[in-house]
Amino acid sequence: MKELTQVLAVGRTRTVYQYPGEPDWLIKIENRHALVSVGKVSLFLRGLIHRLLPFFSENARELRIYKKLAFSLQGFIPEYEEVLVVTDKGLGLACRQVLDDNGQLSKTLGDYLTDSKISAETLKPQLERFFQTLFSKSLYFFDFNPNNFLIQINGGNPTLRFIDLKGYRKDRALLPLSYLSSSLAKRKMQRRIERLYKRINL
Secondary structure, rough: EOOOOEEEEOOOEEEEEEOOOOEEEEEEOOOOOOOOOEEEEEEEHHHHHHHOHHHHOHHHHHHHHHHOOHHHHEEEEEOOOOOOOEEEOEEEEEEEEOOOOOOOEOOOOOHHHHHHOOOOOHHHHHHHHHHHHHHHHHEEEOOOHHHHHHEEEEOOOEEEEEEOOEEEOOOOOOHHHHOOOOOHHHHHHHHHHHHHHHHOOO
């Protein structure tokens, strides 16, 4: 069992820890806060379900997605460990860290644009290439939060990375019609892309 002590980042649904003994890797652990809600299901209840039925956890689901899409998204996503990791905080999803030239963790898309004062236009070609890859391979994601992208400084140049696969075919609508039609899924993803562009002033 891995004992997790060093927190790298805290998100709404998961906390990211340093992987003990593996300096280039991290472990994502699902949060279990009793008083925080995501949509209509509290993290407490969801955490309870996931502990009892780990196959249905978000980490397990994301790992299944990674195994299915890793080849298609090669170059856009980091490497994942092939199995969930047993830790003192629960089952964790292990991923290779995305690091800049200086060895520091790469910034999220939102933080990079804020801190660097660079226009999002400079990253639009990479965003377009990523989204065109999704459309061409019929890979429909419905969550493009700026925090789901990292900007890795590689050789002094910014490189786009996508780090959250949970949004693949995950439709939270009351009537998730995107499950029934690729055409509807395509339109829904296009709306999510437009929403992202609006958030980053593109």
